[in-house]
Every structure is written in structure tokens, then in C-alpha cells.
Amino acid sequence: MKRGIGYGIAALALVGVPFFSGEYYINLASQIFIFAIFAASINLLLGYGGLPTLGHAAYLGVAAYVPALLHLKLGLGHWISAPAALFGTTLMACAFGLIALRATGLGFLMLTLALSQVLWGTALRWVSMTDGDNGLRGPARPFNLDDATSFYYFALAVTAVSIWLMARFVASPFGATLQGTRDQPRRMSALGHDVWMIRWVTFIYAGFWGGVSGLLFIYYHKYIHPVSLSLANSAEGLLAVIAGGSGTVAGPIVGAAVVMLLKNYVSAYVERWNMLMGFVFVLIVVFMPEGLVPGVRRLWRRFRSVT
């Protein structure tokens, strides 16, 4: 009951944002939504599967490049390019999963990193296709979502559905087995679960949602650059998950908001975002390894037990 009221207030606040804030903040909120989907999809692997991915930018980047390329080279519209982007990234996740899931732990991290870096290098160097460092102009937004407010509601709706479906995924019996493979892979295997298959399905699911965030990304920015495929982008997503709290539904959303606000505010004053991100990474890992959401929750519980 109490929870329901909390969600209701949050929903009202989100729907109300465009009524009491300027275009800058509406756009910032849209960017946070897009980034939250991206972070939540990383959280599926890192938080619930115990699989530290450092190559998730590959899905965001490819899902953003595909519509831009289909539009520029073949003149195809959204009804073809959007499904093609999602289908393409999902298929890519199937293939990458086959490679990366030969390992777990650090091996998995290095394989995902190597795979995404190969895509980044290709996007940067295949100038005849991707125009390299100049980046590509994306197609116009679908459904005439050209003003900030209508795109905000579009992004809000997509994000709400995405987060809900991901939360359902981890709360389902399958999600429970996934968390089992994270904590006790051998026992899960002994109980008759196909640990590899569970991880692979999760990898593909996470790749799909990474693709959804990439599609929103190209619609929002109408531009894509190889930097979106880079290690820095994967690291930003990972930072959001860890800062917010991995293995929680709210963690990546809070983390995405924190990282995006930090990035936007700081970039307005100094150009040293990468350095700051590095410091935030180190500080969070050293001093707050559990993340904001579990940390605040623990403080709250302690506060309640005192009063």
C-alpha cells in the first residue's frame, strides 16, 4: 500500500516534469531515461548474473548506427530501420554471447571489452561506411517528436515499459535461477539447471535492451559518433550501475541520473569529464562499493530502528 503511494507520487512527478521546468531540464531528463535503460540492461548481467560486462556500448552503438546507415545509404524509413536495429543487435548479442560466455569473471570482462573495441575500431576506420571520426547524421525522429516535451513523454513511456519488463524478468522464476547461477553456479548445475543457457538467454535479453537504448539515443541526438561504441561509454554505463547499486531495480536508474547530472553540470564548467569519471570510479569502489541505493536503504533501516 505504502509502496503503491510512493510509485504514484513518482509517476506524477515524472509526468509533471515538462509543466514546471525549462527545455534544458526536459532534455536532460530524456537523456537520463535513455541512459537508465542502458544501465539497467548492464545491471541484468552484472547485478543479477554476476557477469561483469565492459562492452555493452556495442549494443547501444550498433542499434544507433543501423538506422542511421539504413536511412543514409538505402533511404529506408523507421518502420523498417527500427525493427532492423533491434533485430540486428539481438542477433549480435546471440553471436557475442557464444564467444564471451566461454569464460566468466575477468575472462568474460576481457572478452566483452575486446569484442566491443573491435566494433569501435571498425566504426572509426571504415570511413567509406561510417564516415569515421565525423560521425553520421541520424534520421529525423519518428512520429514528429521534434519538440522536447513530446520526445520526453515518448522516452518516459519507453523507459517505463523497458524497466518494468526488465524488473519482471529478474522477478520471474527464470530470474531466480539466474541469481542462483550468480551465487552458486556449481550447485545450480548439480540441480539440473543449464547454467550456460541461463547466462546466454540473459546476455541476449540484455543485448536487446541495450539496443532499445541505442535506438532512443539516435532519435534523441539525431547523430552517432564512434565514441558511443567506445570503452568510455561502456564504462559510464557500468559506473552508473555500480554507483546506484548493482542487483537492485532502482540502482541503475538512480546511478544513471547521478552520472548524467554530473556529466552535464561538470562539462558546462570544465572539459575534464573523463578525469572526473575516473575519480568517481575510484572513490565509489573504494568507499561505497555497494552503491547508493543499498547504502541509503541501510541507513534508512538503521534510522528507523533507532526511533
Added chain:
Amino acid sequence: MQYWAIQTLNSLALGGLLFLLAAGFSLIFGLMRIANLTHGALYMLGAYFGTSILKTVPNLWLAALIGGLAVGLLGGLFEKFVLRRLGGNILGQVLVTLGVAFILADVCLVVWGGDPLPIPTPPALQQPVRIAGLAFPAYRLAVVVIAVLVGILLYLLMERTRLGAMIRAGVDDMEMARACGIPVSRLFTTVFCLGAALAGAGGIIGGPIMSAYPGLDADMLPLALIVVILGGLGSLVGAFVGSFVIGFVYTFGVALLPDLAYVILFLPMILVIAFRPRGLFGKFAA
């Protein structure tokens, strides 16, 4: 014919540089179980140090030695004061190395600016060497020789010295090594220093070929990663063989299909992972 001979030598030279980078990466991983993502940044830092050192020290080899020592010292301090605090938290350690990699890359950008800085070839090695009617750039030959020498020295260090025996014991069973009285923590610092120093010196030695530019770290790190995935984590021989394989694949990939050179890097990796997931010479299943 001349063209292919030069490409072969370029491949060998790139392989040599990759070995300087990947050997340290692989050793650190083998002993400490850390994927040290600062390694690309340390290579770049070495290259930038080189440009500054060469302003006062006119000799490239001396500069490589000084720069390597400086980068090694920084690596040791980082291990002792940051990574040590996170002992046992492997993911945390990797994330910290990632954070430090971003910090180092940005520091380089602030200090040395965004333009590529060349490192001149030593005058003695500017003339090409003529073998069987073909001209070979002397400097690249020298790089290959150095890489092979470093490889032999590292091999002797690991197989023939007391320190090497302790490192091998730590790699095989760290807890047992510790119980036998081997100072494993000090070993960690030593190996991290050594790996960082090799990367830094590699940056300077690679300078006349690649120069120092922002993004050098991001160019080298994936190559080093693919080398160790290919050669096997923690294996010196694997790093050596993997480096030259990737040196050839990448150089010929760039020469034949410049657009898709990075895609071609996939192929050896996928083949190895499909048929031998622990890498060619690896001891661990990654």
C-alpha cells in the same frame, strides 16, 4: 617484393611492441588475477614521458630506460596504495584500474596537449639495412631484436632465478606460497612495477614508429587484450607467440583491407576461443 618484405618487418616490429605490453599484462594477470586496464594508459604515459625526457637526454635507449623506470615506479605506488586496499575484491580492483586509466589519459591530454608528438628515430638507425637486395628500416629491426632480448631475459628471470621461482609458486598456488613464507604481497608490487615499466619503456621504444598521441592507449589496449586472450592468460610464451600473430594479422589487415582491419582481428580470437578457450599456452580457463 620490397613491399611485402617491409610489411613483414612492420608486422614483426608491431609484434615486438605488443610483446612489451602484453608480457607485463599477462604476468600481472597470472599472479594477481587482475586485468590491469591501465596498461594501455601506462604505454601512452611512457611515450609522453619519452617526448619530455628526450628534450634533455639525447639518447632514445637511455630515455626508454628512464621513462620505463618512472612508469614502473608509478605503477608500484598505485599497486601499493590503491590496489592493495582492495585485496580480494577482484571486480573492484579492475574497476579502479579502469578509473585510473581514464585519469591518466586525461592527465596526458592536459599536460602534453592534443597534437601528436613525434619521437625521432635515433640517427644511427635511420639508414635502411640492405639484405639480399631488399632494404629494411633499421629501427624496426632493432625493435624486433629488443623484444626478443626482453623475452629471453624475462624467460630467464622466471625460470632461472629465485624471484622467478617465487613468482611461479605464487601463480600456481598463492595461499600455499604464502604459507611457505614467500612474501606474496611484496611480489605483487614487484610484478606490477615490472609490468608497468615494460609498458612504459615500450611506449618510448614504439615512439619513432607510432609517436605519442591522445588515444594511443585505446589503440593499444584492445590489441594487448586480444594478444593475451589468444596466447593464454599468465603465459609468457603465449604472450610472445600471440604478439607476433596479432602483429602480422593487424599489419597485413591494414595493408590489404584498411577499412576492416579491426574485423580481421576477430578471426584468430574466435578460432582460438572456439577450439581452445584457455588460449594457446594458457594454464587457466579464463
